[in-house]
């Protein structure tokens with residue numbers, strides 16, 4: 001079969017909403033785009049554990065600590081599901097992780113902001129997981145089978161993440177004046193970075209819409225961002241917090257909230273590696289990897305030994 | 316076909332905008348642990364179903380890791396793991412001819428047969 005024929009079969013499947021599976025023929029760029037996107041997603045889950053991990057030992061109660069541990073553990077699982085999905089495209093796990101550690105691969109910039117108070121843990125769950133969920137719900141319908149299946153699994157687990165964050169903030173918002181102020185402060189700091197998670201404006205790009213054509217991505221950055229603003233603006237009322245945007249206002253004509261412009265300079269700065277915690281995050285990942293080296297070696301030797309013992313018994 | 320990679324989608328940051336870490340260096344490691352496919356029986360009486368894969372040094376470790384990642388919410392009562400290299404698969408490119416023998420045998424389905432209305436439950 002010629003490349004043309006194969007391409008036609010591929011596009012036909014996309015058209016008919018038939019998922020593409022690892023052994024199916026796919027255009028090289030489709031594969032490349034997926035490798036980059038899924039591995040970045042995986043790295044985001046893994047690096048995303050760091051800002052929250054910062055508060056595990058300092059959670060205010062044992063209950064909160066157990067919840068936060070479970071949440072962070074979920075994120076590790078999400079990383080694994082996504083690394084596995086990346087591997088189905090023909091890159092090794094080792095290579096993928098090396099790309100993160102060398103700085104070649106990216107992860108979501110949101111995790112380059114620091115978690116200064118306990119309220120930040122609430123704000124992350126509510127805003128950051130909230131934003132991630134919108135993206136991930138959309139990706140449950142992505143055209144690549146292993147990615148879509150990982151997303152379905154992740155979305156199931158994700159639903160408690162946003163709720164626990166909201167509950168942390170709700171508790172603070174009904175507390176003392178100091179607690180209320182802490183809640184507001186966290187929301188002030190996390191609001192804009194959360195909006196940035198959706199990426200630049202759709203109009204910013206003159207490039208081809210290939211990812212949409214291939215149904216990797218099924219909604220645009222601005223569509224998702226609007227959905228997020230509409231959802232959060234309503235929930236903020238219950239928390240009694242103000243979102244730090246004087247232009248945020250319900251627009252009855254559009255049936256959506258209007259909102260102000262993102263500071264794009266800050267956005268690109270953090271993407272390029274100059275956010276408050278970029279260096280700290282990568283250092284932490286590398287350190288964990290290096291310090292785990294003896295565990296990986298020991299496990300490999302142990303497995304060898306056990307295998308040798310088994311063959312001896314058989315002989 | 317070439318330019319789309321530059322488009323920045325949520326969850327996909329293009330390479331040209333990536334600054335790279337200040338001290339980029341490769342972490343040399345020994346080779347990866349083998350890959351295992353994980354199958355889970357969600358309830359007694361049901362089949363094991365493929366749920367995903369993971370790396371582990373040996374079968375025991377694979378089962379324990381599978382428990383930690385795939386059954387954190389009581390999703391399973393039994394786990395199978397098998398090294399991915401032992402899985403053989405049919406070729407999707409030959410799917411048409413491969414499944415052809417079944418495609419013209421409609422009489423294998425109960426709906427092929429006309430049964431009078433008086434006959435209930437057959």
Ligand SMILES: [Fe+2]
Pocket residue numbers: 045074075078154158
């Ligand atoms: Fe996650």
Ligand SMILES: [Fe+2]
Pocket residue numbers: 075129158161
């Ligand atoms: Fe999450």
